[in-house]
Amino acid sequence: MSPDAYLSLASILFAIGAAGVLLRRNxxxxxxxxxxxxxxxxxxxxxxxxxxxxxxxxxxxxxxxVVAAAEVVVGxxxxxxxxxxxxxxxxxxxxxLRW
Amino acid sequence: MxxxxxxxxxxxxxxxxxxxxxxxxIGVLLEAFLPEAARRSxxxxxxxxxxxxxxxxxxxxxxxxxxxxxxxxxxMLDGPGLFLQGLILxxxxxxxxxxxxxxxxxxxxxxxxxxxxxxxxxxEREVSRRGLMxxxxxxxxxxxxxxxLLFVTSNDLLTLFIALEILSLPLYLLVGMARRRRLxxxxxxxxxxxxxxxxSAILLFGSAxxxxxxxxxxxxxxxxRISERTTANTLVIAAVALILVGLLFKIGAxxxxxxxxDVYQGAPTPVTGFMAAAxxxxxxxxxxxxxxxxxxxxxxxxEPVLWIVASLTxxxxxxxxxxxxxxxxxxAYSSIANAGFILIGVAAADQVGLSxxxxxxxxxxxxxxxxxxxxxxxxxxxxxxxxxxQWAGIGRRSPLLATAFSLILLSFAGIPLTxxxxxxxxxxxxxxxxxxxxxxxxxIVASAIAAALYVxxxxxxxxxxxxxxSAGVAxxxxxxxxxxxxxxxxxxxxxVFPQPVLNLVEQTSIFxx
Amino acid sequence: MNAAWPIVALGGLAFAFAAFSVVIAAFxxxxxxxxxxxxxxxxxxxxxxxxIGGGRFPxxxxxxxxxxxxxxxxxxxxxxxAVAFDQLGLFGFIAMMLFLINLxxxxxxxWRRGGxxxx
Numbered sequence: 001m002s003p004d005a006y007l008s009l010a011s012i013l014f015a016i017g018a019a020g021v022l023l024r025r026n027x028x029x030x031x032x033x034x035x036x037x038x039x040x041x042x043x044x045x046x047x048x049x050x051x052x053x054x055x056x057x058x059x060x061x062x063x064x065x066v067v068a069a070a071e072v073v074v075g076x077x078x079x080x081x082x083x084x085x086x087x088x089x090x091x092x093x094x095x096x097l098r099w
Numbered sequence: 100m101x102x103x104x105x106x107x108x109x110x111x112x113x114x115x116x117x118x119x120x121x122x123x124x125i126g127v128l129l130e131a132f133l134p135e136a137a138r139r140s141x142x143x144x145x146x147x148x149x150x151x152x153x154x155x156x157x158x159x160x161x162x163x164x165x166x167x168x169x170x171x172x173x174x175m176l177d178g179p180g181l182f183l184q185g186l187i188l189x190x191x192x193x194x195x196x197x198x199x200x201x202x203x204x205x206x207x208x209x210x211x212x213x214x215x216x217x218x219x220x221x222x223e224r225e226v227s228r229r230g231l232m233x234x235x236x237x238x239x240x241x242x243x244x245x246x247x248l249l250f251v252t253s254n255d256l257l258t259l260f261i262a263l264e265i266l267s268l269p270l271y272l273l274v275g276m277a278r279r280r281r282l283x284x285x286x287x288x289x290x291x292x293x294x295x296x297x298x299s300a301i302l303l304f305g306s307a308x309x310x311x312x313x314x315x316x317x318x319x320x321x322x323x324r325i326s327e328r329t330t331a332n333t334l335v336i337a338a339v340a341l342i343l344v345g346l347l348f349k350i351g352a353x354x355x356x357x358x359x360x361d362v363y364q365g366a367p368t369p370v371t372g373f374m375a376a377a378x379x380x381x382x383x384x385x386x387x388x389x390x391x392x393x394x395x396x397x398x399x400x401x402e403p404v405l406w407i408v409a410s411l412t413x414x415x416x417x418x419x420x421x422x423x424x425x426x427x428x429x430x431a432y433s434s435i436a437n438a439g440f441i442l443i444g445v446a447a448a449d450q451v452g453l454s455x456x457x458x459x460x461x462x463x464x465x466x467x468x469x470x471x472x473x474x475x476x477x478x479x480x481x482x483x484x485x486x487x488x489q490w491a492g493i494g495r496r497s498p499l500l501a502t503a504f505s506l507i508l509l510s511f512a513g514i515p516l517t518x519x520x521x522x523x524x525x526x527x528x529x530x531x532x533x534x535x536x537x538x539x540x541x542x543i544v545a546s547a548i549a550a551a552l553y554v555x556x557x558x559x560x561x562x563x564x565x566x567x568x569s570a571g572v573a574x575x576x577x578x579x580x581x582x583x584x585x586x587x588x589x590x591x592x593x594x595v596f597p598q599p600v601l602n603l604v605e606q607t608s609i610f611x612x
Numbered sequence: 613m614n615a616a617w618p619i620v621a622l623g624g625l626a627f628a629f630a631a632f633s634v635v636i637a638a639f640x641x642x643x644x645x646x647x648x649x650x651x652x653x654x655x656x657x658x659x660x661x662x663x664i665g666g667g668r669f670p671x672x673x674x675x676x677x678x679x680x681x682x683x684x685x686x687x688x689x690x691x692x693x694a695v696a697f698d699q700l701g702l703f704g705f706i707a708m709m710l711f712l713i714n715l716x717x718x719x720x721x722x723w724r725r726g727g728x729x730x731x
């Protein structure tokens with residue numbers, strides 16, 4: 001099995017996710033894009049695990065899933081707090097801090 | 100069905116991490132079962148004793164355990180790792196002292212009474228009338244410290260990632276918990292979360308590519324595979340680049356550190372101090388290990404990148420700091436500039452460079468903590484006086500505080516007889532011996548710019564007439580005094596008698612591979 | 613190929629049972645049409661609380677969802693342990709018990725601090 005195609009797919013997903021974080025203005029969507037990046041990494045990990053015939057990559061994938069869930073909880077809590085304070089999840093409107 | 104061989108775990112060598120994390124879990128239980136009135140004192144006792152005990156354990160481990168992989172090779176016990184663990188516990192302990200203070204702010208400590216209440220709402224006023232405090236802060240701190248301890252000793256890509264998350268997730272929450280200016284604080288938390296999660300994801304994808312290249316996640320295995328290579332390989336170069344970006348994000352180097360000023364300004368000031376000190380120490384420690392151990396064989400590929408990043412970080416950090424009118428933002432840019440100086444030592448990529456970085460981290464982190472501790476004390480009725488204008492004439496009303504702050508600023512500027520001078524001298528020397536003269540020249544220019552900035556603040560404190568909105572100095576509790584005093588004392592002592600510590604960092608500065 | 617037979621058989625059984633239940637219910641069940649039948653879940657109780665103005669769901673759903681995620685995802689570590697239970701022996705057992713204790717701690721926190729109460 002050649003892992004190249006899978007690694008390419010993972011890279012494309014990763015790039016889509018990164019573009020989403022940097023370009024989209026809605027915190028929830030930026031956040032979903034980060035999840036996409038993590039899952040792209042997971043795909044690369046399991047592909048490499050298969051190609052090398054060892055289990056390390058699959059173990060990492062498990063851990064990444066758990067970490068992603070923990071990140072969801074923390075992230076949604078923060079986004080929710082902000083939403084409750086100002087009724088919006090737009091990243092642009094949160095602009096008390098200047099650059 | 101043959102039994103799977105059990106991994107060999109050296110529990111003594113692992114004890115500092117275990118102590119801190121078990122204390123964090125107990126802290127959560129205390130939150131669940133202690134009555135509200137007893138929570139704060141219980142948590143403080145637990146947190147303080149756990150960090151102190153862990154620090155003692157680090158000393159014991161350093162004296163008694165043989166260096167080598169522990170916990171089945173996931174973690175590495177070696178000189179730099181132990182030194183950084185000790186430094187993290189020292190700075191965290193100091194940060195905890197400053198955090199625990201509830202006298203400088205008449206409302207309580209630096210954290211919102213109930214984070215869940217709406218800023219400016221009726222519920223919030225009720226909470227502050229009853230004097231409630233959010234005590235979950237302390238278990239969160241302990242989890243974060245546990246993550247930091249793991250981060251600097253991690254010996255494979257998975258542990259590196261998990262440690263990064265353990266330290267980051269509590270920090271995202273801590274950033275958003277300020278008592279004053281809560282909207283600003285919440286916004287900082289959101290920014291830090293999005294940027295931090297992006298950095299983690301980039302680091303993770305880099306790890307995935309490194310694993311795809313090497314077939315193992317262990318640092319030693321990756322190093323071996325890289326040493327065997329004969330041609331350039333896109334996969335491994337992409338892997339190093341992504342991992343480097345992820346870690347430089349955490350360090351706050353230009354161009355990846357745009358989040359730093361916003362987050363440092365919005366976060367509760369003691370948390371800012373903790374981030375600027377302990378978290379930066381851990382991030383640099385992890386960067387050192389990753390660059391020297393698994394990717395040491397690719398030095399010629401990553402060194403030029405590091406040169407550029409270090410130069411940009413020093414110059415932009417110092418220049419933009421000049422334009423700031425807010426003391427916390429100014430200190431944030433100053434911490435970016437300092438990250439640049441640290442990267443000079445990292446780029447030297449030899450034992451001298453490593454030991455100079457370790458010393459720099461010590462000198463920088465204690466001074467930074469003290470600086471943010473002092474910022475918590477200078478206040479106007481609505482909170483901290485973060486506008487630099489309000490600092491005019493502080494030196495006349497509170498000479499002791501102004502002297503302490505001046506000493507720290509002089510150390511940042513690298514004036515002789517302060518720790519900052521020895522530290523900068525160390526990284527510059529290391530860089531010259533490693534042949535990075537251009538980098539040193541940029542460093543000296545940046546130092547000169549930064550010195551102008553720090554002198555300007557000192558002038559403002561002593562020689563400017565107070566304006567009508569000038570800040571007063573709150574009388575702090577012994578906790579803050581102890582924290583700030585320790586930082587200032589170390590800054591002076593390390594500047595005058597640096598030799599014992601210089602010897603120590605020289606002995607410890609070898610990574611076990 | 614033989615290894616797949618139990619799965620196919622199980623799938624067939626499941627399908628047969630589902631089909632049987634639907635068909636037999638159509639023949640034997642009493643039929644009384646009223647308003648409760650058209651309500652969500654056919655139980656006569658409207659799901660509460662309703663989204664305000666029909667658009668956004670109340671924040672409580674997110675809290676429950678967050679709690680569900682965090683406790684649910686830990687299952688991924690139990691599966692590999694269950695598969696290799698015999699080989700991992702006592703060490704694996706103790707390690708997983710410690711893991712589960714660590715899971716119970718936040719649950720206790722959640723429960724004591726009122727995170728599990730709907731109102």
